[in-house]
Amino acid sequence: MTVTRLEIRPRYEGANIGTWIGFKHLNYLVEEAVLEHLRRTGMPVTDLYHDHGLCVDLVDIDTRILRALRVDDLATAEVSAAEPGALRFAVAIRPDAESAKAVSAKVTVALRHDPRGGESADIPPRLRPYAVDRLGDGDKAVEVPESADPIAFLTEGRNAFGWKWRIPYFYCHFTERLQMSGYLRIMEEVVDLFLADRGVSVKRLLDEQRWIPAVPHSRVTLLDEALMEEDLYTVLTVEEVYKRLTYTSRMDCYVLRDGRLVPTATGRITHGYAELAGRSEWGLVSFDDRLAGALSGAALSGAALSGAALPGAAR
Template sequence: MTAVAESITHELLTTPTTVALRPRYEGNNICTWIGFKHVNYLVEEAVLEHFRAAGLASRRLYEEFGLGVDIVAIDTRILNAFHLDDVGIATVRPTVADGSDKLTFAVTIVKDGGETKDVTAKVTVALRKDSYIEPTDDYPADLARFVVDRIATAEPGTEVAVLDNTELGAGRGTSAADDPVLRHLTAGRNSFGWKWRIPYPYCHNNERLQMSGYLRQMEEVVDLFLADRGISIKTLLDDRRWIPVVPHSKIEFLDEALMEEDLYTIYTVEEIFKDFTYRSRMDTYVVRDGRLVQTSTGTITHGYAVIENRRDWKLVPFDQRVLDAFGRVNPA
């Protein structure tokens, strides 16, 4: 093994970094506003840039040391809306406690020229030992405390029957009420269940669903939930010029989810705050050896804003139609 200086992590763990970032055009869906998923992408990119600046780019860690950089928890508050072509100045500060085996960071984003924080986030990163191509322990000693053989390990849960109802031609999978796993996970709860096959574009390091994939999953299940409850995004957009807005989201890994496994995503309305925002929980599962394994949990808070013109919107209270849609409980 080539000798590597013991200070290889010094910059990563001690030195804040700053980078200018611009949200991608893909995140511009309504007027010129950028959705929560792409704001989280800015946070993710800022953390990856922090690794690059410290000389530990994700490519180097994987190719030289067999370590995958996995964001395993992200908790983001959006304090002000991002627009198309805004430039955000992102600052990443290491928050790793002495002796901790968790790589944690605090991220703030301020729009270029601004004086107040527009985004704040807390991020946890795991260095996952590659087990797909020639597994090795040949990595610098001071990385060792952050290396994991597996990203968390959830205890197997309820034994369930599985129904093969996600044919490739189904596209977006199924939310069928006769799916035994979805029925088990949603019975008696104010929940929407969705099952589909984990696609290759959502994964990395040859096998695993990555954080950006979970963010896409969270955005997708909200879209399907609203349509299922009769208030699809386009319906309220056309009827009232209402759009969903997200001030807070978070996701945490509980176990690994693998490419081409069936992922069961359960979206549960938990609480409505003063008819202006509602918080929902997203839980995801796979079935292994006939038992449920929970792979992630997270929450997302939504409100509705009315589009006033091409530049401006304002928050509006929920009306009875929307409250009724949020309140349905599935039969046991």
């Protein structure tokens, strides 16, 4: 079995709270490690695209964060096959070669045929089982009642928050569609908007209690394709608050086509909270009544569980 080992360093952009690296940028390290593994096993992104018309798409990324990484850590990543005969990989990242794992992930890759290059010729036999004409199948689309607002339709009666957003080109790749790293950015942003809408924004809890959100687990799975400049409807639903220690929410993303909401991605993210005890130390805390009530929707009234929406966001 081929195993790729490489040194990898977090990007400065991901050090949003002190020097700790957030979940999104840890997932970026996972993605970077998988792409390097593909290079070393004879499947570099550039050659696959230009020589064979195949686009490398990460279609599932399931990541557990076991300990913190900081911006100057020169981490060691190890990538191996997670399933024989499939483009599914196991990734382990350590702060250094001798330490316990900081990040453990499973990643699935698809090779999507690029329609701009015409018919795909000269695909090597070993790659043909992984080549697809489309990501997902689009068979779970939901009809939207005539004149209904899609966000209101998706969130009515649920402990959920909705957000409509136009997909910009810089969240896309291969000239047309939203990529996995874009969905990770969306997941981070919809949580941020949700917390602000519930009156427990990241800044407010930092200022008032020195609390920061911490993520032990995230997963994003692509179900279909979302295209550049389409409107993406993202819904975050709180699924479970566990013993006032963590809460898990589900992210569902849709595009509206011909009056039908087409699911393009789904995912889950689990958060706890830590209290900062200075520049270098922190410790996990239990949710107080304010945070627990905000997460459960207890402070909201009405069957739609709606509050005052932020600009650019709606229930």
